[in-house]
Structures are given as C-alpha cells and as structure tokens.
Amino acid sequence: xxxxxxxxxxxxxxxxxxxxxxxxxxxxxxxxxxxxxxxxxxxxxxxxxxxxxxxxxxxxxxxxxxxxxxxxxxxxxxxxxxxxxxxxxxxxxxxxxxxxxxxxxxxxxxxxxxxxxxxxxxxxxxxxxxxxxxxxxxxxxxxxxxxxxxxxxxxxxxxxxxxxxxxxxxxxxxxxxxxxxxxxxxxxxxxxxxxxxxxxxxxxxxxxxxxxxxxxxxxxxxxxxxxxxxxxxxxxxxxxxxxxxxxxxxxxxxxxxxxxxxxxxxxxxxxxxxxxxxxxxxxxxxxxxxxxxxxxxxxxxxxxxxxxxxxxxxxxxxxxxxxxxxxxxxxxxxxxxxxxxxxxxxxxxxxxxxxxxxxxxxxxxxxxxxxxxxxxxxxxxxxxxxxxxxxxxxxxxxxxxxxxxxxxxxxxxxxxxxxxxxxxxxxxxxxxxxxxxxxxxxxxxxxxxxxxxxxxxxxxxxxxxxxxxxxxxxxxxxxxxxxxxxxxxxxxxxxxxxxxxxxxxxxxxxxxxxxxxxxxxxxxxxxxxxxxxxxxxxxxxxxxxxxxxxxxxxxxxxxxxxxxxxxxxxxxxxxxxxxxxxxxxxxxxxxxxxxxxxxxxxxxxxxxxxxxxxxxxxxxxxxxxxxxxxxxxxxxxxxxxxxxxxxxxxxxxxxxxxxxxxxxxxxxxxxxxxxxxxxxxxxxxxxxxxxxxxxxxxxxxxxxxxxxxxxxxxxxxxxxxxxxxxxxxxxxxxxxxxxxxxxxxxxxxxxxxxxxxxxxxxxxxxxxxxxxxxxxxxxxxxxxxxxxxxxxxxxxxxxxxxxxxxxxxxxxxxx
Amino acid sequence: xxxxxxxxxxxxxxxxxxxxxxxxxxxxxxxxxxxxxxxxxxxxxxxxxxxxxxxxxxxx
Numbered sequence: 022x023x024x025x026x027x028x029x030x031x032x033x034x035x036x037x038x039x040x041x042x043x044x045x046x047x048x049x050x051x052x053x054x055x056x057x058x059x060x061x062x063x064x065x066x067x068x069x070x071x072x073x074x075x076x077x078x079x080x081x082x083x084x085x086x087x088x089x090x091x092x093x094x095x096x097x098x099x100x101x102x103x104x105x106x107x108x109x110x111x112x113x114x115x116x117x118x119x120x121x122x123x124x125x126x127x128x129x130x131x132x133x134x135x136x137x138x139x140x141x142x143x144x145x146x147x148x149x150x151x152x153x154x155x156x157x158x159x160x161x162x163x164x165x166x167x168x169x170x171x172x173x174x175x176x177x178x179x180x181x182x183x184x185x186x187x188x189x190x191x192x193x194x195x196x197x198x199x200x201x202x203x204x205x206x207x208x209x210x211x212x213x214x215x216x217x218x219x220x221x222x223x224x225x226x227x228x229x230x231x232x233x234x235x236x237x238x239x240x241x242x243x244x245x246x247x248x249x250x251x252x253x254x255x256x257x258x259x260x261x262x263x264x265x266x267x268x269x270x271x272x273x274x275x276x277x278x279x280x281x282x283x284x285x286x287x288x289x290x291x292x293x294x295x296x297x298x299x300x301x302x303x304x305x306x307x308x309x310x311x312x313x314x315x316x317x318x319x320x321x322x323x324x325x326x327x328x329x330x331x332x333x334x335x336x337x338x339x340x341x342x343x344x345x346x347x348x349x350x351x352x353x354x355x356x357x358x359x360x361x362x363x364x365x366x367x368x369x370x371x372x373x374x375x376x377x378x379x380x381x382x383x384x385x386x387x388x389x390x391x392x393x394x395x396x397x398x399x400x401x402x403x404x405x406x407x408x409x410x411x412x413x414x415x416x417x418x419x420x421x422x423x424x425x426x427x428x429x430x431x432x433x434x435x436x437x438x439x440x441x442x443x444x445x446x447x448x449x450x451x452x453x454x455x456x457x458x459x460x461x462x463x464x465x466x467x468x469x470x471x472x473x474x475x476x477x478x479x480x481x482x483x484x485x486x487x488x489x490x491x492x493x494x495x496x497x498x499x500x501x502x503x504x505x506x507x508x509x510x511x512x513x514x515x516x517x518x519x520x521x522x523x524x525x526x527x528x529x530x531x532x533x534x535x536x537x538x539x540x541x542x543x544x545x546x547x548x549x550x551x552x553x554x555x556x557x558x559x560x561x562x563x564x565x566x567x568x569x570x571x572x573x574x575x576x577x578x579x580x581x582x583x584x585x586x587x588x589x590x591x592x593x594x595x596x597x598x599x600x601x602x603x604x605x606x607x608x609x610x611x612x613x614x615x616x617x618x619x620x621x622x623x624x625x626x627x628x629x630x631x632x633x634x635x636x637x638x639x640x641x642x643x644x645x646x647x648x649x650x651x652x653x654x655x656x657x658x659x660x661x662x663x664x665x666x667x668x669x670x671x672x673x674x675x676x677x678x679x680x681x682x683x684x685x686x687x688x689x690x691x692x693x694x695x696x697x698x699x700x701x702x703x704x705x706x707x708x709x710x711x712x713x714x715x716x717x718x719x720x721x722x723x724x725x726x727x728x729x730x731x732x733x734x735x736x737x738x739x740x741x742x743x744x745x746x747x748x749x750x751x752x753x754x755x756x757x758x759x760x761x762x763x764x765x766x767x768x769x770x771x772x773x774x775x776x777x778x779x780x781x782x783x784x785x786x787x788x789x790x791x792x793x794x795x796x797x798x799x800x801x802x803x804x805x806x807x808x809x810x811x812x813x814x815x816x817x818x819x820x821x822x823x824x825x826x827x828x829x830x831x832x833x834x835x836x
Numbered sequence: 837x838x839x840x841x842x843x844x845x846x847x848x849x850x851x852x853x854x855x856x857x858x859x860x861x862x863x864x865x866x867x868x869x870x871x872x873x874x875x876x877x878x879x880x881x882x883x884x885x886x887x888x889x890x891x892x893x894x895x896x
Contacts (some may be wrong), residue, residue: 068878071878072878074838121869121873123872124869143868143869144869145868145869187868190868191862191863191867192869194862194867195858195859195862196856198855198859198862199855202851202854206847206848206851226837227838229840229841229844233844233845233848236848237848463878
C-alpha cells in the first residue's frame with residue numbers, strides 16, 4: 022500500500038514518518054497518524070489494524086482547552102445527567118468512528134480508566150453513552166483519551182429522536198424475523214401441498230396443511246405486513262396511491278381469498294405467495310432504513326456543532342447558560358477552541374475564525390470588532406472573543422443551510438414518484454382485468470369464475486415485478502459498499518445511467534484539503550532551503566491553523582522562542598539567537614512583485630533581508646487526474662465549481678485538464694450553476710464535500726460525497742465514498758450500468774411473463790396451482806438473476822479485460 | 837403418517853419459542869450493533885507484553 026498506514030492518504034513527498042508494526046516497517050503521512058499508531062502499538066492493540074474494515078480518519082489537531090470547560094460544574098449541569106451515587110451520564114458524539122474495530126479499540130484504551138462505569142459505543146450512530154465519576158476521572162481526561170486515538174469526541178445533547186429511531190429499527194427487525202420464519206414454514210407446507218396435488222394426498226392432510234399454513238401466515242400478514250396496510254391507508258387518505266396500495270391490496274385479497282377457500286374447502290390457497298411477498302418487501306425496506314439512519318446520524322452530529330452551553334456576559338458579570346436560553350441582543354464570551362452559539366457581530370477581541378464547515382473557506386479568517394461571525398464557527402485564536410448576537414436558534418445561517426437542504430431534498434423524488442405511479446397503474450390495470458374476467462366468467466360459467474379470477478390475480482401478482490428492482494438494488498448496494506461506495510438511495514443508480522455532466526467541488530474533493538509546501542525559493546545568497554524550512558517550521562510549531570500545519574515537521578529540527586502571532590499577517594520569533602519574521606510580503610517588508618495569482622506565498626525574513634519564499638499548495642488527490650480523464654473519455658462534460666479564489670482554482674483545473682471551471686462561488690451560486698445546467702437539459706452528478714455543499718448536492722440529479730469530508734454532506738448525498746480515495750468513483754458508472762442492465766432484464770422478464778400469462782389465465786386455461794407455480798418460478802428467476810450481480814460487480818478491477826470473458830457466460834445462462 | 841398431526845403443531849410451538857427468543861434478544865439490545873461483534877471475536881486481548889515470541893518489535 023502506498024498511502025499512510027493509518028489513514029490511507031497519500032504520503033507527502035519527502036516525509037519520513039515510520040513505525041515498525043508487527044515486524045513490518047510502515048509509513049505514515051504525518052506526525053498525527055504516527056502518534057496514534059505508536060500509542061496503539063505501545064498498548065499492544067495492533068490487532069486493530071489487522072481487523073478494521075475501514076481506514077481510520079486522519080487525526081486532526083484539536084484544541085484540548087475546550088475540554089477543561091466541560092469540567093466546570095455549570096457545564097456539566099447542562100450536558101450531563103446526575104445519577105445517584107455521585108455518577109453522571111452523558112451522551113458523547115465521537116466523530117471519526119469508522120468501523121466495529123474502532124469500538125474495540127476504544128474499549129481497550131478508554132474504558133479501563135478509573136471512574137468509568139460504562140462506555141457503550143454505537144458505531145451506527147457514532148455516539149456513546151458514558152457513565153462516569155467526575156471526581157475520579159474528569160470528563161476532560163476521558164475526552165483526551167479518545168482524542169489520543171485520533172477520534173474527535175465532544176459532548177452531545179441527549180437526542181429524543183435517537184430513541185425513536187432505535188425503536189423503529191428494533192420494530193422492523195422483529196417484523197422481518199416474523200416474516201422470514203413464517204415464510205420458510207409456509208413454504209414447506211406449500212411444497213407438500215403442491216407435491217400432494219400431483220401424487221395424490223388424502224383430503225384430511227390437505228385440509229390440515231392448509232389450516233396450519235393459515236395459522237402461520239396470519240401473524241405474518243397482520244404483524245409483519247401491518248406497515249404496508251398502514252401506509253396504504255395513509256396514501257389513500259392523502260389521495261396519492263403509491264406502491265403500498267397495490268401491495269396492500271394484493272396481500273389483502275390473496276390472504277382473504279385463501280382464508281375463504283380454506284373454509285369452503287375449494288380453490289387454491291396462496292399463503293406461500295403472501296408470506297414471501299411480505300418478507301422480500303420488508304427486507305428491502307429494512308436495508309433502506311438502515312442506510313437512512315446511518316445518514317441521519319451525521320445530521321444530528323452537525324446540529325451539535327453548536328455548543329450546548331455558552332457564557333453570557335451581562336452587567337452583573339459572566340454566567341454560563343444553555344445555548345437555548347440565549348436571545349438576540351445577548352453578549353457572549355467565546356473561549357479559544359469554542360464555537361459561536363449564534364450569528365452576531367464581534368464586540369471585543371480578534372482572532373482567526375474557522376468557518377470551514379459553514380462557508381467552505383479553506384483557511385480560518387482573521388476577524389475583529391465589527392466583523393460578522395456565524396453560529397458554529399470556531400474561535401481558533403489564543404484569546405477569548407466577545408460577540409453580540411443578533412440571530413439565534415432557528416434564525417442562524419446554519420439553521421437556514423439545514424432548511425435549504427431539507428427543501429432541496431423534498432424537491433427531488435419526482436423520479437421515484439413516477440416509478441411508483443407506474444407500478445400503481447400496473448396493479449390497478451391488473452385489478453381491472455381481474456374484475457372484467459370475473460364478470461365475463463360469471464356470465465359464461467359461474468362455477469369457474471372464482472378459480473379463473475384468482476388464477477389471473479395470482480399469475481399477475483406483481484411479485485416478480487416488485488421483486489425485480491429491490492432485489493437487484495439490495496444486492497448491488499451490498500456489493501458496492503464492499504468497494505467503498507455507500508449508496509444511500511437506489512434511485513441514484515437509476516439516474517447515474519442518464520448523467521452526462523459531472524460537477525466537482527475543488528477543496529477536499531479534487532484536492533486533499535491540506536496545504537503543503539510545494540517549493541522553497543531561497544532569496545538570500547547561499548541559504549540552504551532545508552534550513553529555511555526548519556526555521557519556518559520552528560516558528561509555526563505551536564500553531565494549529567492549516568498554514569502552520571504545512572510547515573510542521575519539515576526541514577531541520579530547530580526550536581523557536583518568543584513566538585508571537587501578529588494578527589492576519591504572520592509570526593515572529595527567535596531561532597538560534599536570530600530574530601525572524603514569517604508571513605505575507607508586506608509583513609516581512611518584501612516589495613519585489615512575484616506572480617502570486619496562482620498560489621499562496623509565504624516569506625521568511627531576518628532582521629536585514631528576505632531569506633526565502635515558500636510556495637504553498639493544496640495537494641491534488643492522486644486519482645483525480647485519472648478520474649477526470651476517464652470521465653472525459655466517456656464523453657462526459659466535466660466542470661469544477663470552487664468556493665476558492667480564481668488563482669488556485671485555475672491551477673487545479675489546468676493540472677487536471679478541466680476546461681470549464683468557476684471560482685469564488687457561494688453555495689447558492691453552485692446550486693444556481695447546477696440548476697442552470699439542468700435547465701439546459703443536462704443530467705448532473707455533483708461530487709463535493711463540506712456542509713456548504715449540502716444544498717448543492719441535494720440539488721443535483723446524483724450527488725456524491727467524499728466520506729473523509731465533513732459529515733453533513735453525506736446526509737444529502739446519494740452516494741458516499743467511504744475511503745480517502747477517489748478511485749472507486751472511476752468504476753462507479755460501469756457498476757451502475759451493470760446494475761441497471763440486470764434490473765432491466767428483470768423487468769423485461771416480469772413484464773413479458775405477465776403479458777403472456779394473463780391472456781392464458783383469463784381464458785381459463787391455467788389452473789390456479791399452475792398459476793402459483795408459474796408465479797413462484799418467475800420470482801425465482803428474478804431473484805437468481807439479481808444474485809448474479811454480486812459476482813458481476815465484484816469482478817476484479819480489470820473490468821475491460823473481464824468483460825469479454827464474462828459475456829459468453831451471460832449468454833449461456835438460462836432465462 | 838398420523839404422527840404428523842402431533843409433530844407439526846409441536847414444530848409450531850418450537851417456532852413460537854424461537855420467535856419469542858428473538859424478540860427478547862432484540863428488546864435487550866443484542867441486535868443494536870451488528871458490526872462490532874463480528875470483529876470483536878478476532879481481536880483477542882491476551883497479546884500482553886509478557887508473551888514472548890509472537891510479539892512484534894514495536895516502536896523505533
């Protein structure tokens with residue numbers, strides 16, 4: 022593996038962070054990853070690396086001073102519940118939790134700390150419930166232990182909707198089990214009955230098996246099938262018949278007819294069809310719900326960007342209050358490392374403010390008195406900032422981004438609705454045909470009317486039709502997930518086939534999102550670039566903004582003293598008795614014009630002259646160029662939409678061969694760009710990350726989020742790339758095409774089967790039992806065809822080489 | 837074959853018991869996390885510092 026052993030990101034050139042793990046030397050991309058790995062090795066927890074199923078996230082610098090705030094009684098009061106016996110219970114949000122092995126790692130490293138009674142981690146929701154004794158281990162120490170492992174923990178507010186989701190999940194699981202077990206039982210009895218119909222079976226056994234089938238099928242219909250009836254009723258109440266109406270009708274009629282037939286002792290029973298129908302539908306919905314909940318967890322994490330409590334400044338002094346109690350006009354004091362609880366204007370103090378998640382600005386911007394700050398933005402400076410709030414709660418910018426997101430999501434499902442309506446019409450048509458057939462046979466031969474009508478109903482039971490898409494999707498989603506592509510909605514795959522335009526976000530999507538020193542240009546005679554880098558690294562050593570991170574660990578190892586940060590301009594300090602300045606051209610007194618349009622340049626100067634210029638650049642993702650080329654070769658139009666300035670944007674576009682690009686775009690502009698493309702008739706796929714991309718992603722026909730990016734983008738995205746690499750995207754279009762082909766085969770089969778069977782059944786030529794066998798066989802064909810997908814999708818990388826070999830096998834498969 | 841009249845209801849009773857057991861397991865939270873237990877069994881804790889040969893050299 023060429024990437025970092027811990028987080029999988031490409032190794033920056035010239036870096037040398039290694040560690041011997043299980044007798045193999047392993048390379049790391051940064052000191053952060055190396056430190057986490059060293060801790061894991063020292064604690065003998067290297068099994069983690071062996072068994073984790075996802076790469077870890079790159080540890081980020083966290084300001085630990087915020088956790089001291091959590092230790093204050095007023096804060097604990099607001100965030101943690103007090104239990105009898107001096108213990109407290111709090112909800113933790115643990116960002117960066119990627120897989121089950123993480124839970125084990127946390128249990129090994131954090132839980133043994135004294136004073137922790139229990140720490141229940143749920144990887145699905147990225148949350149943990151902590152019970153601990155504050156007197157023995159303060160909460161700040163517990164959070165620090167979690168952070169040592171590279172996770173980003175914070176205190177969460179107990180969410181009531183979480184409990185609701187948990188209940189819904191458990192309920193669905195129970196219904197699924199009832200349907201599955203019931204289906205298997207009814208199937209065995211049905212098989213006996215079918216065989217009995219050929220070989221001869223005593224009437225007593227026939228009746229007995231029928232009664233038993235009914236006994237088992239009843240709870241399946243009434244309990245496992247209940248949600249379908251409920252939703253069908255709701256649909257009818259809203260006068261918008263969806264797929265649930267025909268499902269409920271089919272289940273209801275088949276079940277009622279079977280019950281009637283049991284008691285009259287004539288005609289067929291269809292309990293096997295009914296239970297199978299319910300089971301497969303429930304299974305599909307359960308998997309869909311699982312994917313939805315996973316996405317929902319990220320939304321809640323975002324809502325908790327806001328601190329649960331804030332420090333309000335009044336004439337009487339400073340008091341800690343819950344964020345909910347804040348009103349417009351309040352003045353709050355925001356400590357370093359903390360987030361602003363509302364939108365407002367800075368009254369006193371200044372410092373770099375990190376609003377990356379909100380605005381997509383890559384770098385924290387220095388703000389001072391009179392500047393606007395947004396709720397959720399983090400004070401990254403060294404000193405507290407006082408701000409007067411003018412908008413709180415639902416009026417904040419962050420809340421409006423959330424609403425925009427919801428609206429864009431609500432606008433979308435037209436495709437689904439039309440598919441639903443089509444299926445609805447199909448079943449309505451079937452019911453109409455069944456009614457006509459019943460009427461006709463009632464006139465011709467009343468004693469055969471019920472049998473023939475049921476044969477029509479069963480033969481056309483939309484089983485195969487309704488199984489065609491969900492089973493193929495379920496199989497495809499599972500296979501894709503194993504390749505690092507999490508598809509949260511099936512319709513994304515459908516739409517992907519029509520996409521002809523790809524829009525990429527720049528920072529964090531095409532690029533890694535971290536600055537690095539690209540080139541050092543010595544400006545004083547005889548200066549060693551390594552020494553210049555070392556001096557710069559020493560000056561930036563203790564700072565945590567992205568600019569400083571670009572230098573840390575580079576060049577000769579030196580230490581600086583008297584380091585002082587000068588607002589928005591640079592740092593100065595002493596290295597080896599010599600005073601240095603590092604910062605903008607103006608700050609170091611540099612006048613010679615350098616072409617800075619394309620990149621960020623930082624200068625180093627001593628007291629006499631400018632020593633060196635550092636050219637900084639965000640690194641391109643390794644696979645970005647290949648991805649763009651592949652798309653262009655496939656005839657796709659590729660655009661880049663960046664929130665950054667024109668200079669860096671042009672450079673990235675040029676490096677990747679993207680001809681159309683826009684820079685300086687706000688989220689609204691990006692959304693407008695996509696809407697414009699769509700108005701021209703394009704079908705747009707958007708690849709992005711960052712909360713600011715959330716609405717944009719939701720507005721695109723297909724949205725893809727990089728999983729390493731901020732959490733919220735994942736929620737509105739149809740597809741999430743879970744790894745740190747763009748590589749899986751290269752194959753996405755092919756994989757989607759394969760899936761669609763199988764779905765189309767399935768639909769074609771189901772439709773032609775029905776088209777053929779209906780007239781024959783309506784003519785009274787099909788006895789109901791044969792209709793049932795035909796229907797089951799039809800469903801079986803569809804399911805088996807879908808299962809074939811797993812093999813197709815997981816075929817080795819060389820899809821081009823693999824295709825010809827695959828083709829004959831496809832053709833040979835019996836249809 | 838008449839034994840079937842006894843055996844099949846018996847199987848149904850067992851089935852009901854199994855479903856009840858599953859419901860109990862779901863209720864007591866055993867199905868809340870389906871990912872971790874699969875990995876946990878592979879991660880054993882006795883990779884203690886003392887146990888000699890298989891122990892990798894660590895750090896550098």
